[in-house]
Amino acid sequence: MNIHDEDFDLGDFLPYALNQAAEITSLGFQRAYKDRYGMLRTEWRVLFHLGRYGDMTAREICDRSGIHKTKVSRAVKALEAKRFLTRTTLPEDRRNEMLSVTPQGQRAYIDLRGIARDYDAQVAAMFTPEEQATLRACLRRIMAQGR
Numbered sequence: 302m303n304i305h306d307e308d309f310d311l312g313d314f315l316p317y318a319l320n321q322a323a324e325i326t327s328l329g330f331q332r333a334y335k336d337r338y339g340m341l342r343t344e345w346r347v348l349f350h351l352g353r354y355g356d357m358t359a360r361e362i363c364d365r366s367g368i369h370k371t372k373v374s375r376a377v378k379a380l381e382a383k384r385f386l387t388r389t390t391l392p393e394d395r396r397n398e399m400l401s402v403t404p405q406g407q408r409a410y411i412d413l414r415g416i417a418r419d420y421d422a423q424v425a426a427m428f429t430p431e432e433q434a435t436l437r438a439c440l441r442r443i444m445a446q447g448r
Contacts, residue, residue, distance in 0.1 A: 358399060377400060
């Protein structure tokens with residue numbers, strides 16, 4: 302039995318290629334939120350959801366983002382310590398808390414949103430407008446399978 306399959310190229314394996322592309326492109330943007338605000342990836346994603354969509358619970362962020370509840374919980378604690386968000390216990394269900402962005406968190410969100418737009422344009426510039434549209438449509442289709 303030959304364990305070396307000459308017809309299989311890991312670089313052409315879509316899950317691997319997508320992961321590699323995500324890591325490479327994420328590292329460039331990571332510098333912005335890590336260097337400027339000391340945030341980790343999940344913290345940025347939680348802040349983004351609150352900044353973009355308004356107040357919500359951690360469960361709603363999990364459902365919207367696909368991030369595991371443990372990671373969201375850690376990110377919420379870190380963002381609260383950085384004074385980027387506040388928590389308010391819900392009167393109808395004291396086990397749940399409404400998360401809200403503070404003015405300081407809103408400023409960080411607006412700053413990072415602008416940097417994200419610029420970075421997105423920089424990454425997209427590698428492709429023609431038609432390729433960009435196709436790539437975004439294909440990625441949205443893949444992401445829709447997970448939800």
